[in-house]
Amino acid sequence: MQITESSKLQCSVADTQLLSSDIYRVKLATGSGCLPDYYPGQYLIVHLQNNENNCFSIASAPQENQQHLELHIQQLKGSPNSQQLFREIKEGVLNISLPAGNCYLPDSMDKQQPLLFIAAGTGFSQMKSMIEYCLRHHHNGEIHLYWGARTPADFYLPNLPVQWSGQGLHYHPVVSEANHEDDWCGRHGLLYEAILADREKLHHCQTYISGSPQMVYATYDVMIENGFPKKKPAL
Template sequence: MTLTKANLLSKESLTPHVFKIVLKPEEPINFKAGQYLQVVMADEDKRPFSIANTPATSDLIELHIGATPDNPYAYEVLQRLEQQQWLMLEVGLGNAHVKNTQLEAVLIAGGTGYSYTKSVLFNILETQPERKVTLYWGAKSFADLYEAAELQALSNKHAHFKFIPVVELPDSDWTGKVGFVHQVVMQDFTNFSAIEVYVAGRFDMAKAVKADLLPLGLKAENLIGDAFAFI
């Protein structure tokens, strides 16, 4: 774990309530793809966020923060960043990082949980280009899948990568997958005995993934996500 001050380089609105933050740490950082950081608000107030970039770009830190005034946990972090233009961070936390295996990888993201799977995905493409990987990203509407176009282009470029967007409330012209994201995964896979699953999103989603996929052959050691340290 590295403690570092990180200066704000850019803030971009991805949706009305989700912001892409790029920070420049003042000291070198080491982390594994899939690990998270904590924003140090005070000695007893440290708030975790997924790191969206990979160690290959460790001179920068990319965060995707969903924040509204009625969500002070994240909103206060953005407020502080805007006020002082820097944050104090603890970087390189958690055990839900990419595993060096040849198993097919299935990434399941809900909402801004995508930031975790983005780091995992890009690391696999960078370091294990022959490994088969599928990303399922679910949200209420297609507009919430703020990097869908980039992911589709990436899927067209990489033969071993597939992107599956999933929406719960589709528009009338939507022709893609509809429903809860992990249930769509279960429509495409019926045996998980040789698959590694990475999960990020709400705790209730992670709990449902665990309950539904383990009976389908998924090994507990191949179910990876920070939430599983608590559920």
């Protein structure tokens, strides 16, 4: 698959589902039923009616005859852009362009290559696209997913990575601010601390990091400082 330029199109909002207190799964469909090709891990741009643009990772893995695109969108009550976006979602039509982004799984990827996916918050959506693509195409290398959240309730699709574990994925959820009321028995602390604790089994992985720019570069810097192979982050 060779993708050279993005396409603009109008999509209908086929479905919305509240996954947590403020995160929605939004499914888009085109009137023509045809979606542009994209690589797993790329994102799309939503062009709002107020001339602002919002970028969202495509959570659905690309496939032939694809009918829908899945997005994971956090509603930010203090953001005018977020309020405008959700008004347009409620109206049922979004203008988008895709694909965009240089952080994705290439066609030429070695199926034996061990992979490390690191996600914070809704950064999980980008990892979902890549992981589902790998599982669908029978990737033979080990796959590790580290998903960081502030509280256990912030894992907005908690059962999905567990399902992937049944297909061989190694899932490592990490909570930074769990308290006694959460009854959390998993790993505590910062996401990069879990990565460093497991560095011996992760050192040879090809790594993808998704989250806020601050989180991505901070995690990257800490990993490089601790001996992980150096490669400039792609956005």
